[in-house]
Amino acid sequence: MSLSRFFIDRPVFAWVIGLIIMLVGGVSIFRLPIAQYPSIAPPQIAISVTYPGASADTVNDTVVRPILQQMFGLDHLEYISAQSYASGQMEIDLTFAQGTNPDIAQVQVQNKLQLAQPRLPQEVTAQGLSITKAVKNFMMVIAFISTDNSMSGADIADYVASNISDPLSRVTGVGDHTLFGAEYAMRIWLDPSRLYKYGLTVGDVQTAIQTQNIQVSSGELGGVPAVKGARLDATIIGPTRLHSPEEFEKILLKVQQDGSQVRIRDVARVELGPQTYNTHSFYNNMPASGMALKLAPGANQLQTETAVREQIKELEQFFPPGLKTVYPLDTEPFIVLSIKDVIITLIEAIALVFLVMLVFLQNFRATLIPTIAVPVVLLGTFGILAVLGFSINTLTMLAMVLAVGLLVDDAIVVVENVERVMTEKKLSPRDAARQSMDEISGALVGIVLVLTAVFLPMAAFGGSTGVIYRQFSITIVAAMWLSVLVAMVMTPALCATMLKPGTHEKTTGAAGWFNRHFTRLTNGYQKGVTRVLGHAGLSMLVFVLITAGVGWLFMRLPGGFLPDEDQALIFGQVTMPAGATLEETAAVNRKVADYILRTEGKNVESVYSMNGFNFAGQGQSAGAFFIRLKDWDERPAASQTSAAIAMRIMMHFWMDPVAQIFAINPPAVLELGNATGFDLELEDRGHLGHAKLLEARNMVLGMAAKDHRLTAVRPNGMEDAPQFHLNVDREKANALGITIADINTTIEGALGSIYVNQFLRDDRVKQVYIQGEPDARMIPDDLNRWYIRNLTGGMVPFNAFVSGEWIMGPQKVEDYNGLNAFEILGQPAAGYSSGDSIAAMKDILAKLPKGIGYEWTGLSFEQMASGASTGPLYALAMIVILFCLAALYESWAIPFAVLLVIPLGVLGAIVATLGRGLANDVYFQVGLLTTVGLAVKNAILIVEFAKAFFENGATLEEAVLEAGRERLRPILMTSIAFVVGVFPLAIATGAGSAARIAIGTAVVGGMVTATLLAVYFVPLFFVVVLRLFRVQRMSERAKGE
DSSP states (O other): OOHHHHHHSOHHHHHHHHHHHHHHHHHHHTTSOBOSSOOOSOOEEEEEEEOTTOOHHHHIIIIIHHHHTTOOSOTTEEEEEEEEETTSEEEEEEEEOTTOOHHHHHHHHHHHHHHHGGGSOHHHHHHOOEEEEEOSSOSEEEEEEETTSOSOHHHHHHHIIIIIHHHHHTSTTEEEEEEESOOEEEEEEEOHHHHHHTTOOHHHHHHHHHHHSOOOEEEEETOSSOOTTOOOOEEEEOOOOOOSHHHHHTOEEEEOTTSOEEEHHHHEEEEEEESOOSOEEEETTEEEEEEEEEEOTTOOHHHHHHHHHHHHHHHHTTOOTTEEEEEEEESHHHHHHHHHHHHHHHHHHHHHHHHHHHHHHOOHHHHHHHHHHHHHHHHHHHHHHHHHTOOBOHHHHHHHHHHHHHHHHHHHHHHHHHHHHHHHHTOOHHHHHHHHHHHHHHHHHHHHHHHHHHHHHHHTOOHHHHHHHHHHHHHHHHHHHHHHHHHHHHHHHHHHHHSOSSOOOOOSHHHHHHHHHHHHHHHHHHHHHHHHHHTHHHHHHHHHHHHHHHHHHHHHSOBOSSOOOOOSEEEEEEEOOTTOOHHHHHHHHHHHHHHHHHHSTTTEEEEEEEEEEOSSOEEEEEEEEEEEEOOGGGOOSGGGSHHHHHHHHHHHTTTOSSOEEEEEOOOSSGGGOSOSSEEEEEEETTOOOHHHHHHHHHHHHHHHHHOTTEEEEEESSOOOEEEEEEEEOHHHHHHTTOOHHHHHHHHHHHHSOEEEEEEEETTEEEEEEEEEOGGGSSSGGGGGGOEEEOTTSOEEEGGGTEEEEEEEEOSEEEEETTEEEEEEEEEEOTTOOHHHHHHHHHHHHTTOOTTEEEEEOHHHHHHHHHHTTHHHHHHHHHHHHHHHHHHHHTOSSHHHHHHTTHHHHHHHHHHHHHHTTOOBOHHHHHHHHHHHHHHHHHHHHHHHHHHHHHHTTOOHHHHHHHHHHHHHHHHHHHHHHHHHHHHHHHTOOSTTHHHHHHHHHHHHHHHHHHHHHHHHHHHHHHHHHHHHTTOOOHHHHHHHO
């Protein structure tokens, strides 16, 4: 007794199963996390610390190298890159294989870091190294501005660091946060002439602060064990840490012979100032401070953002007057809108599919049955996604839209067949349902097996592309299996109970007109098939030409990874000449923001500018800006897209005499970085030194500039800048009675800054720094103003034993896998794919001098890993499809009749994509596979029936014509339903439309040709293949034995 027959007799049971599926799915929708994309980038762990006053080389040699030498034996580590900057900052990024648990990776890195700690300079370990799970992209940037100018940028930064950053970082779902600006520290600015006057040095000031700003645990009076009969118990408060600039000013440095006291205020200026002066930021050219929040892995972005906003509302009650919160970058509206638009598309698809079915079935009850299947399957799919740990994101929602078209098919096939059997054989709905299910349940199972074989290999891809494909393949396959389950359990039971007996062929009214025309169409179609079969040789030649054309067109498609989306954001960066000051950078950034607010005012919400930092590095010559655009509804014109605005800004500042200014439309998936080009690291494998590596880098850049396949090939770093090199004459210093330790302390305190210890302010522990007054460290001659005390108590000027010279040195030192390296980025030129650009780079890199090597990194690393697996995966899919069909038809030959249909679907997808100027990207490939699956599905329906008629004794031609006549209506119906359902995707606008257009175009194009050509060619393939392989009927085979 078959599954369907069991449920035809128990319709209530069938309903119960459907309702349970819906219930489970409905509950899980609220449990699923929501994000724009799943976490596509491989997990990264970042180690960062600042070594105040150190040069890039110093940081690299004393901090980065000792750490890198310990980073071995980490599970699934793919590569390590490190950057050290001239501002003393460094960051080491460890990238792990996709699917590694970031928590375990972080713990392993932390354990290895413990081994390296003893080898690091004491100034670095005193600060503490931070280890974070680095997600590349920010979820949101929150900025704070003073509306009445009562607070400076530094005041705001201190307020944010002290009162806002901690509560926000504790919100559930917030991963890591970056602060733009620094909290206050106690700044002690030394004046060299006053130090000389009193015969003091930098070391004296440091020692005085260390001994007098201290907390001593002083015990208690009457503490146990006490004298018998003691009457007193009190805690003793000894020296405590200082709290205010006034207290620091009073620290005693020495007492003169005449009894007068020298305090810090006599030799230095004491104030509260930022801990670092390296960066500052502006919002619409008003001083601001901000913090960037990242999403914790696996959190729901919408819930997290709501919680963050609520937390800020609470904190705003305690803000100082005039402080206001703004959001210069926020990815939430884009996610909400793009998911909302996909849901609207989904509803449109369901409504349009319902209409198409109503036109063909002309019977409200019959139309309702497949429509009931839709919510059951869709909700069930959400349940499966929840079990597998997926999220609701743009990709899974797009997969749902494709699934709607696919899943209605199964139900339509069942209903249509029941109606036909009922009409032709004059049976009751229940008997018709039974007989009909016996005819088509084989085909239904065959179809779902084939579709699974088409989509599942996508899930086996590795790397980042694998994550994207998995979203689609798992969602669609889950929907397909549920759909077949519903088609075999619920649909027949509904047919048996809901349909009315008798014929439903309408002859009057609009429906009658449609039926008459459809009958005429069917007759014309059969004549066409007869003609095609009559000229079998010519028709096969046409097919061979079409296949060749598909191959040729496929090579013409430009390659891509993901289409560029208008995310209502533009990223920009300002690169000043090497050696430029922060003040000059800020002036250029202000000019850029002014221009943007003035000329693009109607499109732009805000410009958030940052000085001292950009995507290539940190330093006084670097600047960046983030532009937030107005909502999509407010800028409908093509000239108002983010790409167009970015282009206009670029062109305006193209020939800027002072700085290089870039404005770009950010990549679709921010965490993957620049997804269209390539990314590689040149490595100094032979330890030839910085100069030789630089020479090799310039050679590569020079050759790349001449290659027509490449464009925008550039180093992702900072150029060398002038540096002042101090030479200490140790013998002379020794003769003058000066210790090397004193020299080091003076250099560090006068020119760099010394982190002494901590103090308390507003219940927060902050740091104490000493440094020379700004005007005492501006030019090389200022060094002569600093003195050191020798053993006899005399003051010796610096220039007595120190000389200096100008050299060129790096502003940023890069390491890759433990070797000195330069990162090079670039893009393929127009009309070339990223594969071509990688090939072009390989030609150039083959000419590298001995001792210089290279490795691909970032997205190129992923591409190399996944690119190799594409061919074998598709080949595997073909073999599995062949096996499924062979099992279904009990024949090795017939499956070829089905598989030959594939090029017909691919043709339409490629033509449509080329026609709209789109690329062969991830979405196109998903669309292509969907098309292939559907083309094969239509072919299975025809072949299944043709084979049944052939077995019953018809000739090949008769069998095919009869099958074509019976299946034309359901095939046209399912295909039109699908095309109409997906059509809203192809004409999408607004947030996230690029992805929807890419998929919609490929699928609609492919389905049109797959349906129109397949209904003629499949009968031809069936006849030709069966003749060619001389396939016998099963009954004849049995006799032959």
